[in-house]
Amino acid sequence: MIRMHTLAFDCRTMPHPATRALLTALIALWAFPAAGKDPDLPPVDPPSRWHRMGPTDAESSSHCIGQLISPICTLETLLACFDHAINALCTLATGEEWRFIQMEGGGKGTTLYQVVAARRLTPRDIPRRCLNDDLEPTCKAGDVQITLSKRSCWSYGCPPPDKDPVKMGTTYNLRKEGDGRWIVFEWYSPPY
Incomplete structure (x- = not known):
């Protein structure tokens, strides 16, 4: 003989449907406060917003060059390496020794x-x-991938923005190290 078990509820002790819905929503907000928002990911910029990385800290919009506390600060440190022509910033941002790097414009752009x-x-x-090259993955779950559209400007001006910045931008892969700092471990630009 098969016995069927059913759950029986006393309707007099159950909360009103509207109360149940409110309680469910509150529990969901408490359990998942940042659902859809990752504090390590920078917001995507609108097409009209451009950040500035100048040849000196004073000429840059960044306030965290040299501080590897977030992916965007680490990327700005790497960009500063190229724009300031300071190899030590590249070593800091990548976690690998940089002894020589050919700087376009000698750090004046x-x-x-x-x-x-x-x-x-x-x-x-x-x-x-x-x-x-050995088809082994260099990325792993939890890494952050950020694509930047960049324009290099010199005394004669700046080129126009890319027609399709997502396809034409430079993609950077970043990883959080055990000591809490972020590093850029690879980057690439199209066409690939």
Whole structure:
């Protein structure tokens, strides 16, 4: 003989449906306060907003060059390395020794940049591009991937923005180290 078990509720002790819905919403907000928002990801910039990385800290819009406390601060440190022509900033941002780097313009230009895409990688979306020459993945779940559209400006002016900044931008892969600092471990630009 098969016995069927059913759950029986006393309607007199159950909260009103509107109260149940409110309680469910409050529990969801408490349990998932930042659903959809990742504090490590910078916001995507509107097309009209450009950040400035000048040849000196005073000429830059960044307030965290040299501080590897977030992915965007680490990227700004790397950009400052190129624009300020200071190898030590590249060593800091990448975690690898930089002894010589050819600087375009000798550190006298200005870079305008905007965030056009930012995401945290999950196991499902490790990009094929994150494979080394031996087809081993260089990226892992939890890494952050940020795409910047950049414009290098000199005394004669700045070029116009890219027609399709997401496809034409430079993508940077960043990882949080055990000591809490972020590093840029690879970057690439189209066409790939």
